[in-house]
Amino acid sequence: MRFIDNRHIRVPDGWNEKSQQALDDVCNYRCSVNDRSAVWRDLKDALAELSHDKCWYCEAKQERSDDAVDHYRPKGRVQEANGHPGYWWLAFDKGNYRYSCTFCNSRRKNPATGETQGKGDHFPIADENTRALKSGQEEYEECLLIDPCKAFEPNLIDFRVDGTPCPKFPDNPLWKSKAENSIYYYALDHQEVREARRLLAVDLESWIEEADKAFKKISAGNNDFSDTFQGRVRDIKSAMKAEARYSSFARRVVADHKDLVWIETLLQSN
Ligand SMILES: [Zn+2]
Known part of the structure; x- marks a missing residue:
């Protein structure tokens, strides 16, 4: 997950009026x-543009499905709140939209665990007594799902090299809970x-190994390996770019090698 700045969504002409009319x-x-689902569907492309067509939650490249716009609330x-009508007042609020793939957005069974996952209508918060019932009360909720549109929150998730996500700060109960709920939902x-x-990590490890061998030759004065080094570094950088699938995971894999002097420079330059 990467931070998505959703303050600058390029709304189509007339969208704001249509959204206001729908709420009225x-x-x-x-x-x-x-009945007014066209309002959020019309914003799908503008939301996709902010993330290079990647799901804001998992960074998979998203196919253009009709359900690609998730209502965060x-x-x-x-x-989690029996009888709650949902945050209907945010249904047409672009600040509540998250571009999402069907794995993250829709309820479906995980074949590996047999558990039904996907966000669906789930929205866990730390204290049910603070659950918003009308506009303006949302600010009192401590959401237990990581919001990709909040700076720092995407950083609450870490990964193992085999691709398994895990909490990055297991000693902080709130941050741990946010990470665990997000991984699940x-x-x-x-x-x-x-x-x-996992496959991306395999590629990255082989590029890093090859680049490091070339770097050592270059350091010893042998420039025959310069093209190899430059090529592999470009591959590694591309995998960490905002438009690359699972780029936050790629960055995590690369950061594991920051003891290598050229990797440290690479991480700083990205
Ligand atoms: Zn996703």
Whole structure:
């Protein structure tokens, strides 16, 4: 997961008016929230643009499905709060939208564990007594799902080299809980995505090894290995770029080698 600055969504012409009209219609009982789903669907491309078409939760490249816009605060109901109507007042608020793949967004069974994962209508918070019932009360909630649009929060997740996600700060109970809930509800440990990360780590390790061998030759005055070194460094840098799939994991793998002088420079330059 990477931090996504969602303050600058390029909304299509007339979108703000349409969104306001939809909220008015819902408030005046002229329609249900889902009758105006075109409002958030119309913003799909603008949201995708902010993340180079990657899911904001897991960094997988997202196919253009109709359900790609997740409401961070669920719009219709909340599984953790029986009888809660959902955060319907945020249904047309672009600040509540997260671009998401179906693994993270929709409830489905994880074949490896048999557990049903995916965010769906889940929105756990630390204290149910603070659950917002109307606009403006959300600021009192301590959300237990990491928000990719909040600086630092994506950093609460760490990875093992085999691609398995885990809490980065296990000694901090709140941060640990946020990481664990996010791994579970966003299905960040789904077999498919874990395997994709593992394969990326295999590539990265081989590029690092090759680049380091070349670097040692160059350090000893042998410039025949310069092209090899430059090529592998470019490969490693590309894997860490914002547009690359699972780039935060790639960065994590590379950071494991920061004792190598050229890697340290690479991490600083990215
Ligand atoms: Zn995803």
